[in-house]
Amino acid sequence: MIEIDALRLERRFGRFALARRRMTERLFRDGLRDRRVLRALAAVPRDLLVPEALVGRAYREDEALPIGEGQTISAPRTVAAMTAALSLEGGETVLEIGTGSGYQAAVLSQLCARVVSVERMPSLAAEARVSLARLGVKNVVVHEGDGTCGRPTDAPFDAIVVTAGGPRIPVALLEQLAPTGRLVGPFGDRGEQRLLRIRRTRAGLYEREVLGPCRFVDLVGAGGWAA
Numbered sequence: 001m002i003e004i005d006a007l008r009l010e011r012r013f014g015r016f017a018l019a020r021r022r023m024t025e026r027l028f029r030d031g032l033r034d035r036r037v038l039r040a041l042a043a044v045p046r047d048l049l050v051p052e053a054l055v056g057r058a059y060r061e062d063e064a065l066p067i068g069e070g071q072t073i074s075a076p077r078t079v080a081a082m083t084a085a086l087s088l089e090g091g092e093t094v095l096e097i098g099t100g101s102g103y104q105a106a107v108l109s110q111l112c113a114r115v116v117s118v119e120r121m122p123s124l125a126a127e128a129r130v131s132l133a134r135l136g137v138k139n140v141v142v143h144e145g146d147g148t149c150g151r152p153t154d155a156p157f158d159a160i161v162v163t164a165g166g167p168r169i170p171v172a173l174l175e176q177l178a179p180t181g182r183l184v185g186p187f188g189d190r191g192e193q194r195l196l197r198i199r200r201t202r203a204g205l206y207e208r209e210v211l212g213p214c215r216f217v218d219l220v221g222a223g224g225w226a227a
């Protein structure tokens with residue numbers, strides 16, 4: 001029964017469709033109950049975004065994997081939690097800092113209108129553009145640069161996700177958040193941060209919430225760590 005099901009799934013959605021579905025089932029069992037986010041994770045072929053040699057580990061939900069330049073593709077569990085924390089409804093413009101492999105951007109692309117993603121390493125930005133085109137993702141634009149300055153020309157953003165760990169929340173990002181917008185990202189020490197969610201109220205205040213401990217690669221730039 002399982003085999004027939006697996007064959008049918010794989011014929012329709014590719015070689016790793018079953019692995020992907022199993023991964024989302026494990027995430028659901030572990031408490032991630034946002035069905036739209038789980039559907040997005042079930043739709044994005046992470047196996048195409050990891051190095052060829054690591055393809056067998058693409059659907060281990062807790063594993064960040066190296067993507068070159070000393071950077072990593074975030075673990076699916078992390079991407080799921082951060083995406084869920086943004087509470088996207090479909091019409092939003094989302095700013096992502098740290099494109100990396102393009103995985104988080106591809107997941108976001110399923111849940112909002114437009115993703116503006118910024119990556120500081122030129123080689124990773126170029127590769128992510130190719131990967132996203134190959135996945136058929138059309139509503140993500142990848143820019144090269146220091147994301148801690150945001151993207152003033154595309155602001156304001158309904159949601160902002162920072163996927164590298166910085167010492168503090170970059171002020172430019174807070175300024176570029178729309179009223180009622182949400183910012184999610186890891187801030188704290190090098191090597192250990194707390195995942196924070198900030199909400200901008202209609203009155204222009206910022207409410208802060210700690211979602212939990214986490215560990216990300218460095219956010220490097222004017223509003224981050226020194227290179």
Ligand code: SAH
Nearest residue numbers: 073098100101103104120147163219220221
């Ligand atoms: N979202 C990515 C995770 C990549 S890891 C994914 O799903 O694969 C974090 C990325 O942030 C790295 O690629 C790193 O080069 C990038 N980065 C670090 N500081 C940055 C900055 N100031 N602006 C833009 N990108 C930055």
